[in-house]
Amino acid sequence: MRDFHLPGRSPVLATEGMCATSHPLAAQAALDILKRGGNAMDAAIAGAVLLGICEPQMTGIGGDCFVLYKPAGSDTIHALNGSGRAPAAASAAALRDAGHDVVPLHSAHAVTVPGAMDAFCHLSETVGKLGLDSVLAPAIHYAESGVPVAARVALDWAGDSSCLQGRARDLFLLNGVAPTQGQMFAAPQQAEVLRRVARDGRDAFYAGEIAEDMVATLNAAGGVHTLDDFANTRCTETTPVNSSYKGATLYEHAPNGQGATACLLLNILSHFDLAAMDPWGAARAHIEAEATKLAYDARDRFLADPDHTTRLAPMLAPETAAQLAALIDPKRVMPAAAPLTEAIHKDTVYITVVDRDRMAVSLIYSIFHGFGSGIASDKFGILFQNRGAGFTLAPNHPNTLAGNKRPMHTIIPAMLKTDTALMPFGVMGGAYQPTGHARFASNVLDFGLDPQSANDAPRCFAVDGVLKMERGYSDTVRQDLRDLGHDVVIPDTPIGGAQSIALRDDGILEGASDPRKDGCALGY
Structure with a gap:
């Protein structure tokens, strides 16, 4: 139990349903969907799409998503890849010939086709109960009427808005400046997009006037996107990867997400007695930092579009982790791996929902960098992600930019299965996410922390040659x-920023929400 003399949050306990996410309006919208008879997938989609209005610097319908979910009455965890592809005409060689060493972050070349909307429509039709019109209604309402800008959102908005260009400056700035805490933000153009999708389904987004608006805007900015690129976008059902640690199982989304990195990192850490260390002492931080360097070096070499990499099995193999663990000196720092050529950043939203039938959803949704590419479509104001900056331009690499290819993604949803609970969880933070997943699991399994305390605890991260x-x-x-x-x-x-729900074996739902964000866990 936490010390009530000190600031902090108590776990949220409920029995019927729960949502944990980074903005209260999205959590409340998800709970309302559950109370109306929707299931956890309906609620997760409703909350996620609304987060694109509440936190537009982090996510939106111009982005991608990944989902893990456990259906009601089943122990099987399913995965859905809702990440989009590079346009068919994309070429690393063409960008190299133009003098680029990396994909320019805030250019049409960095814009991959948005995949999230196709995934949401697919999941609503195949897993949800209420239908798109009900599920999208909260986001339509708030996009039209506006939301007051929350404290952490205002901080990020001010820090990230310099990349906004052209039409995006009109849509996401107020009189040319970032809104401050409490000012209202509305997106009526996006409300119209969502109304059309609610009425006509995914084709309203990927064909016709909305797609034409997106393609015309990207072509005017130098992109090679076509209407066929949008029409051909399809999400992909896949199988999670997993690793074992201290008798528990960590489930992660398979590539092109970086979930296998978290599995490898935990496998490396299993060779050290973290539980005997001070949880906030130097020894644990050092071992974690060194293991992170090794796991991320493997990620950067091997992870890519699953159609273009053959190294997933060796990355997950126990002997790989053992060999890497042997390289760690508890008394000395190893040199950092060479810096990435592909961009890594931190801007993401995460939502988890559990319903009364114990369907559990772990969903992560992002436009990559703050405000993505900084480019918004002229008519409908759809802000495009810059996930294409996750490609490398180096030839003969599994993650080299090419047409119809998915880039390596930083965003990863997770579930942790212990002997007493199943915990859907996510840790926003771009490149930090695998380390955050491993640390959350270690906080729970090595140090016996409840999920809220595991979220609250201090964090460190070895990246770019610094700790x-x-x-x-x-x-x-x-x-x-x-x-x-x-x-x-x-x-x-x-x-x-982390969110989690524990489906405890005693029937209680235990929600946790990171104080580093504006959100909360809500249950009923």
Whole structure:
């Protein structure tokens, strides 16, 4: 039990249904759907689409999603890949010939076809109960009437809005500047898009006037997108990957997401007695940082569109983890891996919902960088992701940009199965997500923390040659890590943001929401 003398959050307990996500309006919308007879998938889609209005710097209908879900009455975990592909005419060689070493972040070349809307329509039809008109109604309402900008959203909006260009500046700035906390933001053009999808289904988005608006805008910005690229977009059902740790099983989405990285990282950490260490001490932080470097180096070499990589099995193999663990010196820092050529960033939303029949949904949804590409379609104001910046331009790499190919993705939903609960969870934070997943699992399994305490706990992350450490660590621990050779920095903003629900074997739902975001867990 937490110390009630100190600031913090208690776990949210309920029995009938629950949602945990990063904005209260989205959590409430999801709960309303459950109370109206919708299932967890209906509620997750409703909340996720609304998050694109509440947190437009993080996500929107111009982005991608990945989903894990457990149907009611079943223990089988399903996966759906809702990530879009590069246009058929995309070419790494053409960008190299134009003088580029990387895909330009805020250009039409970085825009892959949005995949989330196709996935939402597919899941609504095949798994949901209420239908798109009911599921999209909350987002349509708030897009039309507006939402007051929340505190963390305002902070991120101000920091990310410099990339907005052309029509996007008119739509996502108020009198040329980022809105502040409490100011109203509305997106009536997106409300019209959602109304048409609610009435006519996915083809309203991927064909006709809306698709024509998107293609024309991207072509005017130098993109090679076609109407066929949009019409041919389809989500893909797949099988999760998993790893075992301390008697529990971590389920992750398969590539092109980076979930296998979390599995490899946990497999490496299993070779160390983390439970005997101070959870917020230097020894654990050092081992985690070194394991992160190794797991991410493997990710950068091998993960890509599943049609273009053959290295997934070796990455998940126990012997791979054992060999990598043997490289870690508990008393010394190893050199960082070479920096990535593909872009990695942090802007994502996550939502998890469980209903009274115990369907569980773990859904993550993103436009990649803050405000994505910074490009919005002229008529309907659809802000495009820049997921294409996740490709490399290096030839002969499994993740090289090519037509009809999916880039390596940072966003990953997860589920953790212990001997007493199933926990759908996610940790927003771009490249941090595999480390965040491994740390959440370790916090629960090694140190016995409840999910809310596991979310609240301080975080660190070895990336780009530095060890980022939140202010929750002591100065003594930071100095101990410097003495081991780490270049320790305190980041300007906190690391990631987590949400989770535990379906406990005693029938109780236990929700947790990260105080690093504006959201909450709500149940009934």
